[in-house]
Amino acid sequence: MMTMPRALLILPLIGLALAACGPDAAKGVGAASAESHAPGTTLAMVPGSCAAYPKGAPGVINTFCNGPAKVTVNVNGKPHSLTGGTCVANAAARTFTLNLGVLGTRELAGPRPDYIGLTAPTDQGPFSGAALVVNLDGKAYVVRGNSGVVGPTGGTFSGTARHGRKIEGSFSC
Numbered sequence: 001m002m003t004m005p006r007a008l009l010i011l012p013l014i015g016l017a018l019a020a021c022g023p024d025a026a027k028g029v030g031a032a033s034a035e036s037h038a039p040g041t042t043l044a045m046v047p048g049s050c051a052a053y054p055k056g057a058p059g060v061i062n063t064f065c066n067g068p069a070k071v072t073v074n075v076n077g078k079p080h081s082l083t084g085g086t087c088v089a090n091a092a093a094r095t096f097t098l099n100l101g102v103l104g105t106r107e108l109a110g111p112r113p114d115y116i117g118l119t120a121p122t123d124q125g126p127f128s129g130a131a132l133v134v135n136l137d138g139k140a141y142v143v144r145g146n147s148g149v150v151g152p153t154g155g156t157f158s159g160t161a162r163h164g165r166k167i168e169g170s171f172s173c
């Protein structure tokens with residue numbers, strides 16, 4: 001008896017699942033990932049808005065949706081804007097932190113929501129070697145070799161992520 005490889009048996013099932021979800025699922029349009037927070041329980045094709053992810057839901061560490069901070073960031077020249085974040089300058093610890101969007105873990109179901117997190121090793125002025133993470137359009141970038149300037153009213157950052165992706169941004173607090 002001839003047996004088919006497992007992959008050939010699974011491919012038609014995936015096609016049937018996409019067809020059952022309707023024509024939009026096959027085009028990458030569908031329910032937002034925020035509609036199901038349980039790990040592995042969503043067929044979402046797009047991330048939800050920041051406010052749709054409650055802090056403490058499975059995979060959601062914190063949300064930064066309603067603060068005054070605004071960021072404009074370019075990934076390989078493609079611009080993105082986020083609002084609702086927070087800036088914290090800690091003179092005692094000599095750090096500056098910027099957060100916008102949804103800070104999640106791998107347990108977060110579906111496509112990653114937008115998030116920008118910067119922790120600079122100074123509370124004010126120029127920096128290099130900050131912790132800088134950018135999640136945009138469902139893709140995550142750890143930005144190494146970064147530098148910029150931070151202060152109480154805003155700042156800038158730039159660096160390179162994996163595969164040479166140039167990340168540049170500016171923000172206001």
